[in-house]
Amino acid sequence: MAEAGRQGPRASVWLAGEDRRGGRRGGQPSGLDRERITAVTVRLLDAEGLAKFSMRRLAAELNVTAMSVYWYVDTKDELLELALDAVFGELRDPAPETGTDWRARLRALAREHRRLLVRHPWLSQLIGTYLNIGPHSLAFSRAVQEVMRLSGLPPHRLTGAISAVFQFVYGYGTIEGHLLARAAATGRSPDDYFRDSMEAAAELPYRADVIEESRAIMSARGGDTVEEMLDRDFEFALDLLVAGIEAMVERG
16 A cells, blocks of 8 residues: 555655655664754754755765765655654644633644744745645644534535635745745844835835835734734734634534
């Protein structure tokens, strides 16, 4: 069955045999293991981004040869899959604090996912590229399904509700992560970067009206910093989605 899975559109490290999921047996270079390789991969991706990541760069960071890494993974794709699932392990299920309050638990899971996407901007490029069937990814999916069942929606509406909430979170967290990364790349704070961008855009005659209207909307929203503005928009959008789920439950 595992071999058949590896013949699909994209092989997955999670569909490999037991011996490959744990790394090759016998003859591995000393001082290395899959956990350490994955942790360094995540650190490099955070620091340098997906475009600059390579097996050669990873090997240099580990102070080993590139061939040494291949004792533990067959391909770069397998390693990125491991990194993807590893960061999903950072997500915390708020069930112990929220109990059966599905609204509070859903909001907490959405916030956790948003923070994860912002903390690891490369993550959004990998979600959907791979199967996301690692243990941490599946644990998060299970928590999301559990909380959505508690909402009272009928089974045939659960996937639509999950998509509405977490595709919104994915898009919001992805754009926010890219904004912050872009600001950091220019050597400016998010607030300075945002202000300078708005001022530069306002100087263009054919965009002045649109920018002025945007300023008025953002002023009405409130928030003195980019972080505050982003938080307010996210929380209100989340309130709208929760209210929509409640309305659909009431409609039966």
